[in-house]
Amino acid sequence: MSEQNTSCAAFQRVAAIDPGAVAVRSIGGTRQLTWSQYAAQVRDVAAGLAALGIGRGDTVASMMANRVEFYPLEVGAQHTGATSFTVYNTLSPEQLHYVFTNAGNRVVICEAQYVDRIRASGVPMETIVCVDNPVPGTLSVAQLVSLGRSDFDFDATWQAITPDDIVTLCYTSGTTGNPKGVEISHANLGFECRTYASVMPVEFGDRNVSYLPTAHMADRVMNLYLQLYYGTQITVVPDRADLPAALADVHPTIWGAVPRVWEKLKAAVEFSVATETDPARKAALTWALEAAGRKAAAQLAGAPLDDTQAAEWARADDLVLSKLRAKLGLDQLKWALSGAAPIPPETLGFFFGLGIPISEVWGMSELTCVASVSPPAEARLGTVGKLLPGLEAKIADDGEYLVRGPLVMREYRQEPGKTGDALDADGWLYTGDIITEDADGYLRVVDRKKELIINSGGKNMSPANIENTIKAATPLIGALATIGDRRPYNTALIVIDAESAAPYAAAHSLGDDSVAALAAHPELIAEIARGVAVGNAKLSRVEQIKRFTILPAFWEPGGDEITLTMKLRRKPIAEKYAKEIDRMYSAEVEDGVHEPAAGPA
Numbered sequence: 001m002s003e004q005n006t007s008c009a010a011f012q013r014v015a016a017i018d019p020g021a022v023a024v025r026s027i028g029g030t031r032q033l034t035w036s037q038y039a040a041q042v043r044d045v046a047a048g049l050a051a052l053g054i055g056r057g058d059t060v061a062s063m064m065a066n067r068v069e070f071y072p073l074e075v076g077a078q079h080t081g082a083t084s085f086t087v088y089n090t091l092s093p094e095q096l097h098y099v100f101t102n103a104g105n106r107v108v109i110c111e112a113q114y115v116d117r118i119r120a121s122g123v124p125m126e127t128i129v130c131v132d133n134p135v136p137g138t139l140s141v142a143q144l145v146s147l148g149r150s151d152f153d154f155d156a157t158w159q160a161i162t163p164d165d166i167v168t169l170c171y172t173s174g175t176t177g178n179p180k181g182v183e184i185s186h187a188n189l190g191f192e193c194r195t196y197a198s199v200m201p202v203e204f205g206d207r208n209v210s211y212l213p214t215a216h217m218a219d220r221v222m223n224l225y226l227q228l229y230y231g232t233q234i235t236v237v238p239d240r241a242d243l244p245a246a247l248a249d250v251h252p253t254i255w256g257a258v259p260r261v262w263e264k265l266k267a268a269v270e271f272s273v274a275t276e277t278d279p280a281r282k283a284a285l286t287w288a289l290e291a292a293g294r295k296a297a298a299q300l301a302g303a304p305l306d307d308t309q310a311a312e313w314a315r316a317d318d319l320v321l322s323k324l325r326a327k328l329g330l331d332q333l334k335w336a337l338s339g340a341a342p343i344p345p346e347t348l349g350f351f352f353g354l355g356i357p358i359s360e361v362w363g364m365s366e367l368t369c370v371a372s373v374s375p376p377a378e379a380r381l382g383t384v385g386k387l388l389p390g391l392e393a394k395i396a397d398d399g400e401y402l403v404r405g406p407l408v409m410r411e412y413r414q415e416p417g418k419t420g421d422a423l424d425a426d427g428w429l430y431t432g433d434i435i436t437e438d439a440d441g442y443l444r445v446v447d448r449k450k451e452l453i454i455n456s457g458g459k460n461m462s463p464a465n466i467e468n469t470i471k472a473a474t475p476l477i478g479a480l481a482t483i484g485d486r487r488p489y490n491t492a493l494i495v496i497d498a499e500s501a502a503p504y505a506a507a508h509s510l511g512d513d514s515v516a517a518l519a520a521h522p523e524l525i526a527e528i529a530r531g532v533a534v535g536n537a538k539l540s541r542v543e544q545i546k547r548f549t550i551l552p553a554f555w556e557p558g559g560d561e562i563t564l565t566m567k568l569r570r571k572p573i574a575e576k577y578a579k580e581i582d583r584m585y586s587a588e589v590e591d592g593v594h595e596p597a598a599g600p601a
Contacts, residue, residue: 007075059085071234181414200254391405446462491546
């Protein structure tokens with residue numbers, strides 16, 4: 001039966017396993033949906049959308065925070081045969097115009113706060129459904145459901161969906177120009193969920209936390225789609241500031257985060273130890289973190305701990321580390337992930353040392369999200385694991401990694417030229433990533449092909465590797481962009497971490513914690529110079545950062561400098577900060593331009 005390989009068939013099977021179990025909840029469980037309630041709402045939503053004329057081949061958009069209502073609305077749209085997708089809440093009317101025109105949706109389901117922006121996009125919508133407050137000219141969810149006809153054949157409708165139908169669109173982050181709408185089929189999705197779970201086990205009742213935007217393919221796969229196929233329980237986090245509280249509430253069994261979240265967790269642990277006022281407690285935490293550090297260093301070096309060190313780590317785990325994991329809410333994890341962007345291996349090592357089972361994944365929207373990973377017990381930190389079973393790969397002469405198999409997207413919507421650039425006639429996807437593979441099949445991402453730096457001496461370098469090495473040395477750096485293409489040496493534009501700024505200012509009695517004041521403060525400059533020097537010591541001489549500028553600004557996701565998925569927009573950065581960049585290459589060191597601390601570099 002063809003319907004066995006659709007997300008709708010998966011949902012119907014899973015919803016019947018334990019109808020009284022909680023499927024979706026808010027932090028603290030003040031709002032929750034059981035599987036039976038979820039399934040009933042999916043049926044009602046599908047009936048309402050069908051009454052509006054939505055069916056196979058149509059497209060439905062959503063625009064809202066991570067909330068309980070999203071799930072039955074999204075899955076209900078899927079059951080009509082429609083392609084359901086989410087747009088980022090930060091998109092401007094102009095950006096919404098592009099996405100809605102490309103997607104061709106006639107319906108948007110959103111929060112009331114976005115109605116004016118959707119209307120300002122200039123794309124005529126037949127129906128806007130508001131999930132929270134009433135807005136004139138829109139439908140409430142109750143009104144949508146009331147449209148459902150008694151003769152709507154729900155089962156026949158979802159059973160008519162085929163594996164080749166498009167289940168969702170994922171709009172790429174658009175580091176260069178407009179985003180592209182990646183078309184992902186039910187067959188792509190089924191293969192992703194089943195194959196991923198064959199490597200990283202997922203079971204009914206596994207607990208996860210949804211805090212990334214639902215427009216992000218990482219959230220869709222790790223929460224929405226794994227739930228449809230395996231019956232995980234999701235706790236929604238509408239405000240990322242509440243993530244620590246959510247983790248402590250849920251104690252997830254499976255969880256993934258982008259590198260910035262892992263880096264902030266690491267900084268929070270280190271900050272709590274540094275500011276601990278009880279001498280005995282501080283001594284115990286320091287001792288335990290030192291034992292954890294030795295375990296991390298051994299894992300990064302690919303060598304086991306000796307018996308004495310292993311015994312000390314076990315003692316530290318029993319007395320301190322296990323309690324620290326429980327406090328973080330990360331004590332019941334079967335596995336944890338880092339993905340979506342490169343992460344310093346030292347950061348992965350830090351959590352491994354704490355006893356958190358962590359793996360790095362690699363993938364892209366064009367590959368339905370995750371394409372490589374290894375279970376934590378087999379993970380090699382600094383690699384992104386092995387290619388998932390059932391996929392083929394080869395490395396082109398210039399180092400670009402090519403993938404073929406059931407995860408490869410159908411096409412970019414309404415972009416035949418760009419589809420042809422990415423997908424060849426034999427089905428190979430040109431990923432744009434430079435990746436190496438070792439003798440055991442472990443993959444290591446070097447960088448994006450188009451982002452490699454070639455200096456004036458002809459040396460090829462990975463800016464992402466340089467940036468991660470420097471960032472790992474100090475939590476004060478929120479972002480940095482390495483400059484060096486066709487230049488005699490490398491420099492960096494550095495942005496202070498927004499969440500570390502105020503605590504740093506308070507701890508050092510700086511008084512003024514504005515970004516402009518901090519960027520010019522001698523103590524903070526000296527601390528960052530020290531971090532750059534420590535990072536430089538781990539880089540080859542030609543890769544090292546010789547000068548840097550601390551910008552009096554924070555870079556916000558979706559802004560000029562960083563995409564919504566936290567990737568650097570390198571070309572716009574180079575254009576926007578051209579004057580600051582040129583000043584770093586003056587013969588003399590100009591005011592506001594700094595050099596790494598003397599010593600380690």
